[in-house]
Amino acid sequence: MTRENILQFPAGFLWGTATSPTQVEGHIENEWTHFTAQDGSNCRIACDHYHRYPEDIEWISKLGMNAYRFGIEWSRLQSAPFAALNRNELARYVDILDRLKAAGITPMVVLHHFSNPPWINAMGGWTNAAAIPAFVDFVSRLVPVLKDRVYLWNTFNEPDTYACLAYLLGGFPPQRKWKLGLFRKVIGHMARAHAQASRIIRRDGNAGREPEVGIAKNWTFFHAYKRYSPWDRLTAFACHYTFNKFVLDAFLGAGRRQASTFIGLNYYGRVRFHHFRTMIPASGTPVKRLKDFGFVCDDMVERYPAGMVKILSYLHRRFRLPIFITEHGAASEDENFRERDLREYLAALHGAMAAGVDVRGFFYWSLLDNFEWQFGYAKKFGLLAVDFADEKLPRTMKPLADVYSRICRTSSVQTGEKVLIG
Numbered sequence: 001m002t003r004e005n006i007l008q009f010p011a012g013f014l015w016g017t018a019t020s021p022t023q024v025e026g027h028i029e030n031e032w033t034h035f036t037a038q039d040g041s042n043c044r045i046a047c048d049h050y051h052r053y054p055e056d057i058e059w060i061s062k063l064g065m066n067a068y069r070f071g072i073e074w075s076r077l078q079s080a081p082f083a084a085l086n087r088n089e090l091a092r093y094v095d096i097l098d099r100l101k102a103a104g105i106t107p108m109v110v111l112h113h114f115s116n117p118p119w120i121n122a123m124g125g126w127t128n129a130a131a132i133p134a135f136v137d138f139v140s141r142l143v144p145v146l147k148d149r150v151y152l153w154n155t156f157n158e159p160d161t162y163a164c165l166a167y168l169l170g171g172f173p174p175q176r177k178w179k180l181g182l183f184r185k186v187i188g189h190m191a192r193a194h195a196q197a198s199r200i201i202r203r204d205g206n207a208g209r210e211p212e213v214g215i216a217k218n219w220t221f222f223h224a225y226k227r228y229s230p231w232d233r234l235t236a237f238a239c240h241y242t243f244n245k246f247v248l249d250a251f252l253g254a255g256r257r258q259a260s261t262f263i264g265l266n267y268y269g270r271v272r273f274h275h276f277r278t279m280i281p282a283s284g285t286p287v288k289r290l291k292d293f294g295f296v297c298d299d300m301v302e303r304y305p306a307g308m309v310k311i312l313s314y315l316h317r318r319f320r321l322p323i324f325i326t327e328h329g330a331a332s333e334d335e336n337f338r339e340r341d342l343r344e345y346l347a348a349l350h351g352a353m354a355a356g357v358d359v360r361g362f363f364y365w366s367l368l369d370n371f372e373w374q375f376g377y378a379k380k381f382g383l384l385a386v387d388f389a390d391e392k393l394p395r396t397m398k399p400l401a402d403v404y405s406r407i408c409r410t411s412s413v414q415t416g417e418k419v420l421i422g
């Protein structure tokens with residue numbers, strides 16, 4: 001192996017992993033509690049991270065990571081609008097943060113990840129503008145308590161995915177379909193809530209270090225499979241316009257940029273259209289069949305590492321804000337595939353950084369195999385496997401965890417080498 005194969009990342013780069021409350025904690029009362037996923041499962045226990053977080057934090061530390069992005073579940077902390085925060089639940093999150101601190105792990109806290117308290121859902125969720133002051137109140141109570149322990153705040157995770165699946169495609173509760181007006185309303189309300197929450201975080205969250213605030217934007221490239229198919233091109237453009245352009249403008253466009261000090265980017269890959277159909281495993285086309293078309297996919301979407309450079313360069317040119325890769329990962333039972341995928345995306349990330357894009361960290365999705373929303377437990381994104389057949393839910397390391405651990409410890413990635421695992 002030659003030295004050129006080793007791509008070194010800058011000192012202080014954050015290497016972490018990410019989870020969300022509904023997907024890992026269990027024992028939550030929100031709109032997902034009574035939702036049945038396509039595989040017949042539910043999230044009522046999930047990975048029981050609610051009780052097993054000390055062990056999970058030890059894993060993060062053992063794997064050599066220096067950062068962890070996780071959510072604080074609003075529904076645990078407030079039982080009614082403008083209510084005081086639940087002390088016991090708050091103490092549990094404080095304990096998570098204290099354990100992370102003791103292990104030298106920097107937390108990034110997510111305040112909204114696809115779930116709401118039941119009383120927010122009862123009033124129409126984010127279609128109702130009353131969700132804005134309620135969320136801002138939650139944030140204003142939380143920030144002073146956590147400010148000594150948290151400086152990286154991620155207000156909304158993928159508002160685009162949330163609003164799309166809840167109000168256009170019907171995959172997420174409340175499972176409405178083709179309500180474009182509601183989609184736009186939800187995005188507009190969340191963007192206003194982000195701006196107001198950001199003001200509070202920056203005003204009340206400074207405990208010696210300037211707090212950083214941003215959303216996590218999912219970026220998917222939408223392309224036509226055949227370049228000259230006008231209908232597929234039009235469909236791809238409509239998706240790009242609705243999910244990328246409209247949402248980015250709502251949160252960061254004219255006059256709104258100052259509400260963020262960073263951009264979180266969740267980047268997985270691309271979706272191509274063929275005769276109006278989305279050519280991805282997540283919409284039911286098997287990975288093997290897509291291979292015949294020349295597509296490389298995990299169990300969700302097409303892999304497109306070159307897109308990492310494109311989107312990072314675009315965000316950098318347009319907004320001049322630091323960026324965190326708040327999520328990237330692959331769902332597959334093929335660990336060699338996942339290793340290749342990770343190296344390719346990190347090589348692309350390194351290339352973008354070498355060209356001048358200011359990226360501060362990378363969070364692998366996800367620490368654990370977990371509840372993948374409408375798909376249940378069928379999609380395996382974890383660095384650690386969870387044995388859901390065993391009621392103790394034991395965690396075991398997958399080969400990719402070992403690979404990622406070496407990357408985190410050395411803050412470098414080797415590319416072009418022979419695959420070592422399998």
Ligand code: BGC
Binds near residue numbers: 157158266327365
């Ligand atoms: C979401 C995660 C999800 C992951 C994989 C992102 O869209 O933030 O909650 O599990 O992608 O699909």
